Amino acid sequence: MGESYKFIHYLLFSLTFIAVTLTSIVLDPEGGEPLEVFSLIQKDPAIILKGLPFTLSLLFIISCHEYGHLKGAKNNGIRATKPYFIPAPPFITLGTFGAFIKIKSAIPNRSALLETGAYGPIFGFFASIFVLLLGYSLDLFGYHLPVDFGFNVRLPAGISFLRYLFYGKLDFEIMLFENPLTASAFIGFFIQGLNLLPVGQLDGGHILYASFKGNHRFVSKGVAILFVLLSPFGFHFLVWAFLFFLLGTSHYPTMDDNKPLSRKDLITILFSFLIFILTFQPIPFIT
Numbered sequence: 307m308g309e310s311y312k313f314i315h316y317l318l319f320s321l322t323f324i325a326v327t328l329t330s331i332v333l334d335p336e337g338g339e340p341l342e343v344f345s346l347i348q349k350d351p352a353i354i355l356k357g358l359p360f361t362l363s364l365l366f367i368i369s370c371h372e373y374g375h376l377k378g379a380k381n382n383g384i385r386a387t388k389p390y391f392i393p394a395p396p397f398i399t400l401g402t403f404g405a406f407i408k409i410k411s412a413i414p415n416r417s418a419l420l421e422t423g424a425y426g427p428i429f430g431f432f433a434s435i436f437v438l439l440l441g442y443s444l445d446l447f448g449y450h451l452p453v454d455f456g457f458n459v460r461l462p463a464g465i466s467f468l469r470y471l472f473y474g475k476l477d478f479e480i481m482l483f484e485n486p487l488t489a490s491a492f493i494g495f496f497i498q499g500l501n502l503l504p505v506g507q508l509d510g511g512h513i514l515y516a517s518f519k520g521n522h523r524f525v526s527k528g529v530a531i532l533f534v535l536l537s538p539f540g541f542h543f544l545v546w547a548f549l550f551f552l553l554g555t556s557h558y559p560t561m562d563d564n565k566p567l568s569r570k571d572l573i574t575i576l577f578s579f580l581i582f583i584l585t586f587q588p589i590p591f592i593t
Contacts, residue, residue, distance in 0.1 A: 314390070321393035325401030326364060330357035330486065332397060333453045343397075360453070360486035363441075364400070365391075367433045367494035371501075372405050374429025375422055382418035385410040404497060413558075415565040416516040423512025424578045427498040431581045434494030438465065441487030442472040452482040453489040458592040462495050464584030479592070499586030500546075502578060505529050506555045510582065515557040516567070517575050526555040540589050 331343050334356045346353050372389035379386040387410060392403040413419045458481050461469070470476045483489035504514040505526045515522045533547035567575075 315388050318391045318393060322391040322402045322405075323361060323365065325393045325396045325399075326361045327354060327357040327401070328396040329399070329401040330360035333357075333360060333455070333486065333489065334451065360490050361401075363437045363487050364402070364490035364493055367430055367437060367490065367497070368402070368405050370433035371426045371430030371497065372407055374425035374427070375407050377429070378418075378421035378423070378425035379407075379409065381421055382414060383411075384413060384418060384422060386422075400493065413560040415560050415562040416519065417565065417567055417571050419512050419560050420516035420567070420571050420574055423509045423516070424574050426509050427502050427578065427581055427585075428574075430494060430498045430501075431585065434491050434498060434585075435464070435468070437487050437494060438468060438491035441483075441485055441489075441491055442468070444487065445484040446472070449485050451485045453484075453486055454482050455489070455591075459492065460587050460590055460592060461492070462499060462585050462587040462590075465492060465495055467584075495585040496587070496590060498581060502582040502586065503529060503546075505550045506553050507557065510578075511557055513575060513578050516571070519557075519559075519563055522557050523555065526550075526557070530555050536588075540591075542591070543588075 328343055331346070331353060332339070368391070369389065376386055376388075378384075387408040389405040389407055391405045394401055394403045409422075413422070458479055460479050461477060466476060466478055483492065501508055502510040502513070504510040511522070511526060514525060518525070530547050530550040533543045533550065537544035537547070
């Protein structure tokens, strides 16, 4: 059972690594079109190296996010699995749909729920900042390999602010990323912001239940409905709303919902809210 369990994790991670790398080769200025990638690899296997900066940095961010969840769970005596990475079709996606862990024991109280839920985006946020700062620093030292997702993007507040510190101009929309590291950092910010939405079983939903358990269902369902109403401003709102309703807008109780939150918990809630403000961009893609 243990060997089979490990094999699944290794297999999913390997498939994700391959899918992201294939996609990242296309993002490279010399990577060619999707249909050309396999022939390019046959002719010059070293081209795979061009995809590694994006792959390694993106999977680093995702891994840090999941490690945060595991850290929060371990701190509170909650049994949880190692991360299951989710591979996705290369070229038409980034090669991954992220990762998740499975909780294998009951959540003792709202404080434990808060830590387990919030530590994921908190760790992921700092990992994204590290990758972004590294990307900007390397850009200033000459590592300038523009990455184009095929459309303009609107930047979250956190990236706009850090770009200003490095380049002295406040950009809210860009067409090209400086290099693969800044591109994967943008995806990292996007992941943290999306997960912090106060809906259902998302990380933000866990934080919402821990903070205001009596209002969770009302707020969660309200956000999902709001996204349906916002769909004329972007089809992605409708996709997100569909996923919210599909996954459910309710939340399970903990073993002791009445145990009060500590001052440390309140700081965690406020910090999570700050991260949400810095990372969430409601209309990130301009097509």
